Amino acid sequence: MYPDNYRYTKDHEWVTVEGDTATAGITHHAQEQLGDIVFVDLPKVGDSCTQGKTMGSVESVKAVSDIYSPVSGEVIAVNDSLSSSPEVLNADPHGTGWLVKIRVSNAVELDGLMTAAAYQEYLGGSH
Amino acid sequence: MAESPLKQTPLNAVHRVAGARMVDFGGWDMPVQYSGIIDEHHTVRRQVGLFDVSHMGEIVVTGPQAFDLVNYAATSAVSKMAEGQAQYAGLLYEHGGFVDDILIYKVSNNDFFLCVNASNQEKDFDHIVSINRFDAQVDFASASYAQLAIQGPKAAATAQQLTATDLSKIRYYRFADGEFCGIPSRIARTGYTGEDCFEVFFDPAHAESLWNQILEAGAGFNIKPCGLGARNTLRLEAAMALYGHEISATINPIEAGLLHNMDLNKDFHGKAALAPTLEKGPSRKLVGFEMTGRGIARDGYEVFADGLPAGWVTSGSPSPTLNKNIGLAYVPADKSELGREIHVLIRGAQVPAVIVPTPFYKRAK
Numbered sequence: 001m002y003p004d005n006y007r008y009t010k011d012h013e014w015v016t017v018e019g020d021t022a023t024a025g026i027t028h029h030a031q032e033q034l035g036d037i038v039f040v041d042l043p044k045v046g047d048s049c050t051q052g053k054t055m056g057s058v059e060s061v062k063a064v065s066d067i068y069s070p071v072s073g074e075v076i077a078v079n080d081s082l083s084s085s086p087e088v089l090n091a092d093p094h095g096t097g098w099l100v101k102i103r104v105s106n107a108v109e110l111d112g113l114m115t116a117a118a119y120q121e122y123l124g125g126s127h
Numbered sequence: 128m129a130e131s132p133l134k135q136t137p138l139n140a141v142h143r144v145a146g147a148r149m150v151d152f153g154g155w156d157m158p159v160q161y162s163g164i165i166d167e168h169h170t171v172r173r174q175v176g177l178f179d180v181s182h183m184g185e186i187v188v189t190g191p192q193a194f195d196l197v198n199y200a201a202t203s204a205v206s207k208m209a210e211g212q213a214q215y216a217g218l219l220y221e222h223g224g225f226v227d228d229i230l231i232y233k234v235s236n237n238d239f240f241l242c243v244n245a246s247n248q249e250k251d252f253d254h255i256v257s258i259n260r261f262d263a264q265v266d267f268a269s270a271s272y273a274q275l276a277i278q279g280p281k282a283a284a285t286a287q288q289l290t291a292t293d294l295s296k297i298r299y300y301r302f303a304d305g306e307f308c309g310i311p312s313r314i315a316r317t318g319y320t321g322e323d324c325f326e327v328f329f330d331p332a333h334a335e336s337l338w339n340q341i342l343e344a345g346a347g348f349n350i351k352p353c354g355l356g357a358r359n360t361l362r363l364e365a366a367m368a369l370y371g372h373e374i375s376a377t378i379n380p381i382e383a384g385l386l387h388n389m390d391l392n393k394d395f396h397g398k399a400a401l402a403p404t405l406e407k408g409p410s411r412k413l414v415g416f417e418m419t420g421r422g423i424a425r426d427g428y429e430v431f432a433d434g435l436p437a438g439w440v441t442s443g444s445p446s447p448t449l450n451k452n453i454g455l456a457y458v459p460a461d462k463s464e465l466g467r468e469i470h471v472l473i474r475g476a477q478v479p480a481v482i483v484p485t486p487f488y489k490r491a492k
Contacts, residue, residue: 035148036166039423061356
């Protein structure tokens with residue numbers, strides 16, 4: 001369910017890094033809690049983002065939820081297909097439902113995030 | 128503040144076993160969704176859905192002057208009600224704001240059954256008792272009733288399998304007392320979704336049995352249990368008011384667009400305070416809008432008209448039926464005309480919307 005090569009935040013985002021490029025999204029747990037996702041608001045390419053700060057939002061029928069950037073850096077790509085098909089976030093949050101790609105400015109930040117095992121333990125404890 | 132435990136309906140365990148997501152709804156532990164809000168919403172518009180609304184309160188008014196008390200408490204024309212009829216009404220404070228909105232069921236002139244909002248029930252009871260200068264008895268009866276709502280185009284076909292009462296004889300906003308699944312029940316053609324509807328009131332001891340039998344009877348129509356999430360999107364499309372949103376202690380019925388529901392030929396509690404609004408017209412009005420820009424209006428978001436702060440969103444949501452983002456809002460009366468462009472402040476940005484007629488959705492008869 002939670003890929004081992006991803007890192008996870010307490011706010012239920014995931015991030016995976018290849019070279020200096022991070023791909024980020026929201027976790028399966030996040031989409032499950034939100035329910036039917038109907039709207040996604042993402043940053044623009046070229047925006048800078050800071051770890052732990054708001055970079056966008058996702059909305060379900062019932063609720064609005066902020067997305068916090070899991071790492072700091074510059075946005076180099078956004079998943080535009082989500083604006084017309086936000087339901088992909090429910091169906092495949094860890095894959096085709098990725099939100100943004102970020103050029104990482106400080107790779108050390110990743111060390112502060114949870115592993116898949118730690119995140120699942122965190123979910124278990126938060127229930 | 129000490130946390131008081133959430134109140135539960137008799138079906139709480141059934142909801143949990145069925146995998147419903149539970150939320151705190153005004154102090155009640157209630158299912159917000161089962162299969163998903165959008166799926167449940169479409170199920171009610173196209174087939175039939177089942178809602179546990181046992182959290183709703185019941186107040187019974189009886190006695191020689193039961194009619195006089197109900198007629199004084201309610202804004203509506205109770206005098207025009209036939210036995211076996213239901214009517215929507217406001218309960219108002221002396222100052223003209225809402226205590227609650229309710230459904231009145233007239234059993235007889237000496238016996239009225241009031242269905243009131245869950246989180247207002249104690250307040251409503253105290254209010255009615257406080258204005259009771261009549262020979263009438265007011266009883267808090269919520270513990271005696273579970274309430275299930277069968278809603279959708281297949282509601283009648285589902286419910287008819289479970290009762291000998293001829294449901295085709297119960298017209299919209301009428302009710303009959305009979306047996307439902309063999310249990311003495313009040314069977315009403317009322318609802319909160321804009322679809323054909325039946326609501327059944329009965330002894331809570333039988334809640335699980337009736338719940339299961341209704342699901343079984345509706346299986347051929349793909350009936351689904353539905354939560355409060357779909358109930359909200361359905362009632363919003365039908366532009367039905369929700370207490371705490373469209374109506375509250377600081378809103379009067381004229382502002383809320385309920386003038387047609389008021390009987391101005393009688394005295395009712397709170398009427399005197401409405402005289403200035405009746406004479407001059409309301410300064411603000413409830414309007415429907417749909418977003419023309421990209422964004423979803425949410426409850427409490429600020430509304431701008433002509434570039435100036437003008438009001439607030441009372442309810443806002445995506446509309447699964449219309450596939451648009453819709454909402455209700457209070458705006459100044461002189462800026463409330465159909466077709467006017469307004470703006471909703473969404474995360475710091477003014478997003479355009481247009482005032483449209485309500486209800487947003489009306490079922491084909």
